[in-house]
Amino acid sequence: MPQIARLTRPSQLSETVSKTIEQWIADGVLAPGVKLPTEKTLSAEFGVSRAVVREAISRLKAEGYVASRQGAGAFVEARPGQASFRLADDVDAADPAAMVHVFELRYIVETAAAALAARRHSAPDLARMREALQRMDQAVAACADGAQADDDFHVAIAAATGNPALQRFIRFMGHQFFDSRVPTWSAQGHAAGRAAAAQAGHQRMFEAIAAGDAAGAREAARQHMVEAARRLGIDTKDWDPAPQAPWEEEALP
Amino acid sequence: MPQIARLTRPSQLSETVSKTIEQWIADGVLAPGVKLPTEKTLSAEFGVSRAVVREAISRLKAEGYVASRQGAGAFVEARPGQASFRLADDVDAADPAAMVHVFELRYIVETAAAALAARRHSAPDLARMREALQRMDQAVAACADGAQADDDFHVAIAAATGNPALQRFIRFMGHQFFDSRVPTWSAQGHAAGRAAAAQAGHQRMFEAIAAGDAAGAREAARQHMVEAARRLGIDTKDWDPAPQAPWEEEALP
DNA sequence: TTATATTTGTCCGTATGTATA
DNA sequence: CTATACATACGGACAAATATA
Numbered sequence: 001m002p003q004i005a006r007l008t009r010p011s012q013l014s015e016t017v018s019k020t021i022e023q024w025i026a027d028g029v030l031a032p033g034v035k036l037p038t039e040k041t042l043s044a045e046f047g048v049s050r051a052v053v054r055e056a057i058s059r060l061k062a063e064g065y066v067a068s069r070q071g072a073g074a075f076v077e078a079r080p081g082q083a084s085f086r087l088a089d090d091v092d093a094a095d096p097a098a099m100v101h102v103f104e105l106r107y108i109v110e111t112a113a114a115a116l117a118a119r120r121h122s123a124p125d126l127a128r129m130r131e132a133l134q135r136m137d138q139a140v141a142a143c144a145d146g147a148q149a150d151d152d153f154h155v156a157i158a159a160a161t162g163n164p165a166l167q168r169f170i171r172f173m174g175h176q177f178f179d180s181r182v183p184t185w186s187a188q189g190h191a192a193g194r195a196a197a198a199q200a201g202h203q204r205m206f207e208a209i210a211a212g213d214a215a216g217a218r219e220a221a222r223q224h225m226v227e228a229a230r231r232l233g234i235d236t237k238d239w240d241p242a243p244q245a246p247w248e249e250e251a252l253p
Numbered sequence: 254m255p256q257i258a259r260l261t262r263p264s265q266l267s268e269t270v271s272k273t274i275e276q277w278i279a280d281g282v283l284a285p286g287v288k289l290p291t292e293k294t295l296s297a298e299f300g301v302s303r304a305v306v307r308e309a310i311s312r313l314k315a316e317g318y319v320a321s322r323q324g325a326g327a328f329v330e331a332r333p334g335q336a337s338f339r340l341a342d343d344v345d346a347a348d349p350a351a352m353v354h355v356f357e358l359r360y361i362v363e364t365a366a367a368a369l370a371a372r373r374h375s376a377p378d379l380a381r382m383r384e385a386l387q388r389m390d391q392a393v394a395a396c397a398d399g400a401q402a403d404d405d406f407h408v409a410i411a412a413a414t415g416n417p418a419l420q421r422f423i424r425f426m427g428h429q430f431f432d433s434r435v436p437t438w439s440a441q442g443h444a445a446g447r448a449a450a451a452q453a454g455h456q457r458m459f460e461a462i463a464a465g466d467a468a469g470a471r472e473a474a475r476q477h478m479v480e481a482a483r484r485l486g487i488d489t490k491d492w493d494p495a496p497q498a499p500w501e502e503e504a505l506p
Numbered sequence: 507t508t509a510t511a512t513t514t515g516t517c518c519g520t521a522t523g524t525a526t527a
Numbered sequence: 528c529t530a531t532a533c534a535t536a537c538g539g540a541c542a543a544a545t546a547t548a
Contacts, residue, residue: 085337301517520537
């Protein structure tokens with residue numbers, strides 16, 4: 001029997017309350033800076049206990065919608081909801097258009113990260129990349145699953161940029177596409193040579209980064225991402241990140 | 254009296270508890286699928302009431318770290334925290350290192366967006382940019398605050414990429430730095446010519462985008478972002494996104 | 507400045523529905 | 528089927544911070 005994703009029941013009082021207030025904020029009923037009704041009032045209006053209201057407000061605080069001050073009240077934040085960036089929960093499902101858009105965003109940051117990694121990498125960074133590369137080599141040789149090592153390799157590059165914000169964003173994006181690596185590392189992927197091709201791209205990226213060649217690393221990453229995008233059926237004609245010198249145009253795929 | 258940003262105190266028991274558990278998950282102490290200690294146990298261990306623990310878990314649920322089932326317990330999600338991307342809460346305050354990192358991420362996506370906008374823009378997109386430009390022109394002429402129009406201009410470029418994910422991310426990043434535009438559009442900024450200089454950069458970006466010149470738009474955006482970064486005291490020496498043709502090197506600042 | 511009322515923060519006890527052994 | 532464990536929810540209470548008169 002296949003694994004059934006457990007449905008998230010909305011039948012949680014505190015969640016219902018928090019979503020309702022969130023909607024009030026989104027609709028402008030509660031403008032930034034405005035004071036929320038008191039917990040006592042809210043509990044009376046919703047017909048729930050004060051504990052439920054407090055849990056709902058905890059959610060809103062965690063998501064950056066409100067901030068509360070003891071003795072004063074809870075207030076709508078100046079830029080409600082802008083504290084966190086959320087993608088559609090189901091990138092790899094249902095909505096192919098959304099996947100294209102998210103992948104393009106991933107392409108942008110991954111190519112830039114490769115260039116920065118070429119300039120800023122340390123010895124431990126290279127060792128981490130090399131270790132992930134070796135695990136993928138083994139996976140290619142054994143026709144095994146190298147998806148995790150694949151992910152680790154990209155995260156290692158991100159770490160080599162020395163920019164934790166960039167690193168966390170790439171990790172975030174990578175996890176969104178973790179499932180999409182299956183066609184590469186599946187049995188069919190090995191048979192069709194997709195795993196070996198991907199690994200060759202990784203190798204080119206690593207060599208350019210290790211050599212400190214920022215432009216080469218960016219181009220290797222670009223080719224690698226374009227190939228991955230095409231496996232997902234994504235149009236990549238607008239993806240030339242660099243002002244290419246004219247004579248290079250023909251050399252590109 | 255200038256507007257003083259109200260400090261966010263971490264002295265909230267439920268926040269301390271949720272951050273601690275979040276760290277456990279990040280460190281792998283609590284792996285995906287693992288059951289959290291019961292509320293009773295947690296309240297005993299932390300020395301707080303169950304209400305505090307419940308509020309902490311509400312936060313974790315809102316952020317996608319855990320899911321709880323009545324009668325069973327709370328469990329770490331399969332990809333904890335990867336449902337949303339969060340930056341340090343105080344980008345424009347306190348932590349200058351974090352600001353540098355976030356600004357670099359912004360630089361990456363803004364330059365790429367300018368290039369994509371040059372290729373994909375529609376007539377309404379151009380009209381929207383032109384409108385924001387005119388508002389900034391008026392602000393420059395009147396020594397008024399053009400921060401909102403500035404933000405709108407960058408969002409209009411993002412919209413012209415036709416990529417809603419990229420658009421939302423740029424909007425998200427822009428809001429993080431909204432306060433940082435003050436030195437440009439303040440009275441001192443006008444007097445020092447910073448507003449006029451920024452506006453000249455906007456104009457160059459617009460012209461390249463309108464002409465469909467992707468490389469030019471990228472370079473104009475790059476210069477604009479580098480200038481903004483330098484106003485914030487950020488080192489930009491690693492920021493040449495493109496494999497430049499050799500003869501172009503000297504022409505760059 | 508002082509005093510008082512309001513509001514959030516925290517704690518405790520209890521009851522109920524659900525999951526699991 | 529029964530018993531236990533657990534999350535969910537309720538109510539009352541006090542402390543601490545804030546706002547107001």
